[in-house]
Amino acid sequence: MKVLVVEDEPGLVSVIVRGLTEAGMEVSVAADGNTGLEMAKAHQFDIIILDIMLPGMNGIQVCKEIRKENETVAILMLTALSSTENVVTGLNAGADDYLAKPFKFPELEARIRTLVRRTKVGGVQKTVVSVGGLEVDTTSKTVKRNEKSISLTATEYHLLEYFIKNQNMVLSRIQILENVWDIDFNMGTNVVDVYVNYLRKKLDNGYDTKLIHTVFGMGYMFKPENANEAAN
Numbered sequence: 001m002k003v004l005v006v007e008d009e010p011g012l013v014s015v016i017v018r019g020l021t022e023a024g025m026e027v028s029v030a031a032d033g034n035t036g037l038e039m040a041k042a043h044q045f046d047i048i049i050l051d052i053m054l055p056g057m058n059g060i061q062v063c064k065e066i067r068k069e070n071e072t073v074a075i076l077m078l079t080a081l082s083s084t085e086n087v088v089t090g091l092n093a094g095a096d097d098y099l100a101k102p103f104k105f106p107e108l109e110a111r112i113r114t115l116v117r118r119t120k121v122g123g124v125q126k127t128v129v130s131v132g133g134l135e136v137d138t139t140s141k142t143v144k145r146n147e148k149s150i151s152l153t154a155t156e157y158h159l160l161e162y163f164i165k166n167q168n169m170v171l172s173r174i175q176i177l178e179n180v181w182d183i184d185f186n187m188g189t190n191v192v193d194v195y196v197n198y199l200r201k202k203l204d205n206g207y208d209t210k211l212i213h214t215v216f217g218m219g220y221m222f223k224p225e226n227a228n229e230a231a232n
Contacts, residue, residue, distance in 0.1 A: 001025045001116060004045045006036030006062065007078065008054055012101075016049070019105045020112075033057030040066050040073075046116045047074040049108075052090065060093045067094035071151050072141070074115035078103075091194055096155040097181065114181075118158045129164055132211050132224025134203065136164065145203060155180070156199050163199075163212065163222035172219040196220055 003020055007013050008031050020027045028043070030036035033054040040048055040062075048066065052059035063075055077090040077098040087098050096115055099108060129136045135144045141157055143150040152160065159180050163171070173192040181191075200212045213221045 001047070001112075002043075002045045003027045003112065004030065004036065004039055004043070004048045006030045006033065006040075006048065006054065006059065007051045008032060009051075015105065016108070019109065023109055025112075031055070033059065033062045037062045037065050041069060045073060047076060047112055049076050049078060049112070050095070052077060052079040060089060063090070063093040063095055067153070072154050074112075074154055076111060076115060088190070088194055091191060094153060096153065115154070118154065131164060131167065132209055133207070134211060134224075136160065145207070150202050152199070152202065155195060156202070159195055159199055160203075163220075167222045167224075170215045170218050170221050175219070 001024070003025050005013060005016055005020075005027060007016070007029070013029055013031075017027050017029060028039060028045070030039050034056040036048075036050065036054070037057060050059045050063060054062070057065075059077060059079075063077070066073065066075065075095045075097075077095040078101060079087070079090065079098055080101045090098050097111055099111060129138065133146050137143075138161070143152055143157070143160065159176070162176065162180050176192050176196075180195075196212060200210075204210045204212060209224060211222060211224055213223055215221050
């Protein structure tokens, strides 16, 4: 597994590099945002660990620039600013997950393996799944609706797969957290709502038939028609 660490704290970098190397990972390091962006564009990584507060270009800007060219690489934000607003800002920039400082190394390793695993392994067994004009190729990880290509991040794609596997079922936010993020997550954030909103905008905007419905007080439902119990 190839990991890029973009972090300017030497002590923390040393701990991360030593731990990940011992875990069998190949680790590259950038000490500022500009260098990190250049390395991310020039080389293929399985995951990028990106601090928010960086010299030069900050982590949010770096993340946005990476996502312009690479929608699939896993990005994990490291941040000492763990308020909901700052976390959502990072997710809005295209990050797949975040980890607040200080953190324990086993949690960092677990999140890395989880993020990389879900970018490489699809949850839907069929090669092509078609629903409500939506076509999902689980081999190439491509998505189309009415023959129009839809670009999704790794987390958005994993969320879509979970919805498809459980279509016509009401899914609570806790169920989605446990199955899409696959690890304990800070329930103080609204990450599920943020990502459902991202996915809904990409899949449903401009179409009369909605695929993702909000079931008030309960969660969300993926159903290729207007559900009586749901409101868009």
